[in-house]
Amino acid sequence: MPYSPVPHPSPPTRRSALRRRYRRGRRAALVPVLAILLLGATLPPAPVALGVGDRLFPYLGNPGYDVAAYDISLTYQANDRPLDAVTRIVARATTRLDRFNLDFTHGTVGGVEVDGRAAQVAPAGEDLVVTPAHEVPAGRSFTVTVHHTSDPRGEGEGGWVRTADGLVMANQADAGHRVFPGNDHPSDKALFTFRVIAPKELTVVANGRAAGRTTRGETTTWVYRTLHPMATELAQVAIGRSAVTEHTGPHGLNLRDVVPEADRKALEGWTARTPGQISWMEARVGPYPFENYGLLIADASTGFELETQTLSLFERDLFTRSGFPEWYLESVQVHELAHQWFGDCVSPRSWSDLWLNEGHATWYEALYAEARAGRRLEDRMRAAYARSDEWRAEGGPPAQPRAAEPGRRISIFRPVVYDGGALVLYALRSHIGAAAFDRLERTWVRRHHDGTATTADFVALASEVSGHDQSAFLRPWLYDDKTPPMPGHPDWTTGKPA
Template sequence: MQLSSPRLRATLLAAASLTLVAAVLPPPTPLGIGDPLFPELGNPGYDVLSYDLSFDYKDNLSPLDAVTVIDARALERLERINLDFTHGKVASAEVNGEPARFESVAEDLVLTPARPVADNMPLHITIRHTSDPRGRGDGGWVPTADGLAMANQADAAHRVFPCNDHPADKAFFTFRITAPAGLTAVANGESVVPAVRLGPTTTWTYRTRHPMATELAQVSVGRSEVVHGTGPHGLPLRDVVPAQDRRRLDPWLKKTAGHIEWMEERVGRYPFENYGVLIARATTGFELETQTLSLFESNLFAGDGYPDWYVESVMVHELAHQWFGDSVTPRTWSDLWLNEGHATWYEALYADGLGKYSLERRMREAYQRSDQWRAAGGPPAAPKAAAPGQKIGLFRPVVYDGSALILYALRQEIGTEAFERIERRWVAENRDGIAGTADFVRLASQEAGRDLAAFLEPWLYGATTPPMPGHPEWSGKASSGKAAADGSAR
């Protein structure tokens, strides 16, 4: 048969090329970047620059039709491209405009392009797939009473969309969400075009102005009301709440501007384009610092069992993460103490300022339990890995109050003024970047005017808790009093 169509001819030639390439390459294997706690997450060989994600929502029991477009740059010659992706079906894949072979191996989606991608060359990847909200209880899509929300921390983004699922590879995000009329869709960042109504559906588009880790992505669909306000220095505030709960929740929403002002006084300007809380009718067991739009369970604000000062301090915890964990993301997951220790520190400092739970008391109680926490989960900067075949429980008390205790010890050792300089400089110099424990020790040493490695390393890596400067009377024997925070706020 004569091939009269150039496009058809090109398609058939590309398919033939893929068959020939596949015949000479070894079978695909899952890859990772070697994170000590999640060794198979992340992928070598490329740097993601941006994600463009499209989701078509029907209901919270049906897979979403989705398209993931990734722009990246090759860091080496690539005959294959590994992405993290599972719990969805792939319909097609393209690399640089040409069809690519795709195979699933463990939790990797492995693409074989029509021709190898040269070092330092652009990568434009398009994957048409489904994203399934059903049957998982360990992150990714979270069903709510009226739709869906997202909770990807630490290793669940790849259960929603193909990605390089490690915080060391941050990228810009665009979200395009289509949902039935009567529902509202929101995502990280800001709305870049007005919502478009087409027949029985509406499409919303959002884009981040700052790079973001995959674990911080947020998409919510539901019968929601979006409440707009203004924070310090004109910062846009955007809260998303169940429409039926708007009036009841309004007093809580009005507290956010004051919380931001309080944080800015201590660590400097808020680092992103906007901020708000996403309150969902869902049971997660935690709150989550998704970038610019922190996720909260509605029950936290129900007025049953939680005093107001505690709710406010949890709100400050997730807000503090926008600096510590979101703007400055961990180099490896073993550096998680920098996220949670700092967020817990400012949570505790805020509660202390309200006169409800003194910082010194909380740190003393944490000190009493610190050896137990270290024995159970490892020291703050070297968490124990999961047992073979088991999933790691990363969010342990040692990375919350056990890590805030390190910051308290540091302040005791070098004084309040030097400590506050470290905090401001840490978020300013690492804004929109990644940083780890060694970076923090080096910066702290510079601000203190002396090498702090010998002081900090036992606190960071020791099996037992060192003596607390200024408190020789503190002991590691736990009292029968109230336990410190259990880590329900991530």
């Protein structure tokens, strides 16, 4: 997720710290609660919110199970009305479960079933605590069915975003559970199926490939399935008066672009650049990792662009009214495209590993700007170096970012993980050489394809590929409060404009 420059047609500048986001609503999901009133019985422990131990989001995710697949059914009527929904989750218990938690808020729950039998459910913070009729043994697969609503109304940080003619999703970093219940942490990736019923005059798109469309009366049911596992924060369902164009990219790759109907012609010049951008990325990091790709250009004011898997989200005004030069807007497109490798295909094990996503996307954005328009990478990195100590003081080191500001969870997306993360990559390439660095990038994607990885994994692979232990070199770049000297540039200084 980078900055979005719209609507400020000033000289190109990064705006990661200036995103506008909906403020997070604090209303917990409303659920029916069954009390145990048996005389003399021992009451179970009170429901509590749990988490998987993420340093930045302690209550995000849930222990005790791994999700294999989501099947999410949504019925849409208007963007100011809750959607009726059913979410089915297939998971495997990693320990014996007499109860377990799901992340969910901003909707009502009508009932929960585990393996077809009614279960008890109670709210706890932004969790649902589910008690099945019978405990689930360790190692066994089980299915959870949640009947709920999904409410696009109100303010908040992410989840549903209302557009001029419908809805899109923006779930980063921790807002997937504002749309559907699940294990809302990037460490637990799963396959997704979306089934969406909407008025027949509207178009629905989602991650993955189309798997069916049926019109009955005044509504159409659309079905999409992913072929690769996906983190919940990367889920995308878009509903509106959209035009969908399909064409062929490198190696026969299916390309699918979704734009407002009225802007189809005006936006063709931008969507037509995707094949060349994919070829450019493949030459540097290897084959595109998913089943398809495209741009989702929405008539919405979000303040950001977002790398939802296979279908990157962009604001319409970025291309129609921004006033920025073409090379700059193309570099923003490449930023989101690069995330398909770095962040989507290889996802962070924890949110402290965010620099692996944003640092890499910024790196390839900057390389593309150099190749496309002669905007020298060295100049950008020198400018970043000058501000690096300031960024670290504001947001922490790249691999140990500070927690979000109260009430602004999206504030973990600070400059230190963008250009600060790219600066780490520039230092490493200067230290081990361009050839070893290129091998590292390709090997990273190949080894962790469709999985998750940590900063420690990156340091270990850099050591393996370069033939020398890189931990002593990378540790201060990743974790120190002050920026180390830049290899090959003893004249670079921090604290002064470059």
